[in-house]
Amino acid sequence: MNAASSAQGTAWAAAATVADPELPVLTIAELGILRQVEVDGSRVTVTVTPTYLGCPAMDVIAAGIVAAVQAAGFGPVEVVRSLSPAWTTAWLGAQAREKLLAAGIAPPGPGPRLLPLPTRREAPPCPRCGAAATTELSRFGAAACMALWRCTGCGEPFEHLKEHC
């Protein structure tokens, strides 16, 4: 590995440690929104994509990236937002899904039919007891990306990272 690519690797690794403030069990790399890290001397440009256009966490995430990359010894850091290709929940890796489950959040399943009308989505199994029988309490939750469900087996309410594809 030459010096340039190792610097790029270091900058990527630093940016990759930033957690999503709305979903602190996942880093932005695990969530799939960290797209590109370019290093030019001590200057770093980090490209991220929002999960939702109105995601209020983007400013906090950008500030976190700047702090993390500068703490790794780099100079000025610019965070660029890119919309295309659009983020989908298919970008979540297997490890990210396991971490969500461990935190009591049901990971997204396959997506809905888009047109003309969305179909009923499959119910996510309970992340706590694994029961298949769960009911939706609200399609919208405390964050734009979440829905609220309850397990009919153990009775516990849980969050579900919505399908977005």
Added chain:
Amino acid sequence: MKGAAYLLRLGDDALIAAQRMMQWCTRAPSIEDDVALANIALDLLGQARLLLGRAGELEGAGRDEDALAMRRDEHEFHNVLLVELDNGDFAVSVAKLLCFSLYQRLLYERLSASADAVLAGVAQKAAKETVYHVDYAAGWVVRLGDGTTESAARMLSAVEEIWPYTSELFADDEVSSAAAADGLGIAPSTLREPWSQAVDEVLAEARLPRPPDGWRPAGGRAGAHTEAFGYLVGEMQVLHRAHPGASW
């Protein structure tokens, strides 16, 4: 300058729909619906910020998203009348949301292939978000329409009340024709048929008759708005105008 007017009307539709929907905050029938409506309004505001920002870039007169949202007067907004109408009861609000979100869903699907890369990017993202808005609105229209005698009567009255205003969504004019010719936008009239089919599907499931087409109020695209709009703009802009440049 080219394309700015088209981006502006898309941004205005999203901005005014968001502002109107936010008025449900703390007033929705249940906490889940309060959260849902706030989330949908936030999605719309996210669309509006990017669309207005792009409109300002294309205009090239130095106006950013804030200048466009907060420093224009009523007659300078180009949103359709449908999104500025008073919220009415919950049935009126979900009827408006159903009609508008189905239109946006189809619109953004098409604009995902826009010649303008920024608009295409916003549309690709927004098309995914809008699926949930349609789903939410359709769920309530069906639940109320196919519900009790009281809920069915009020849902029917709501659909009839807002129905005339849906025609403006599909009206072609010089701005949309120029945008379609440039590959930036599309002619809204081409969305009418698929929209109509999707609305019919929901109304049928809700056991509600489709209102006949008749009176077709319009004017929003040209800056001629309803009386309700002045109050909405006043509330939206008061803080920004009282404290220009304030931030926290």
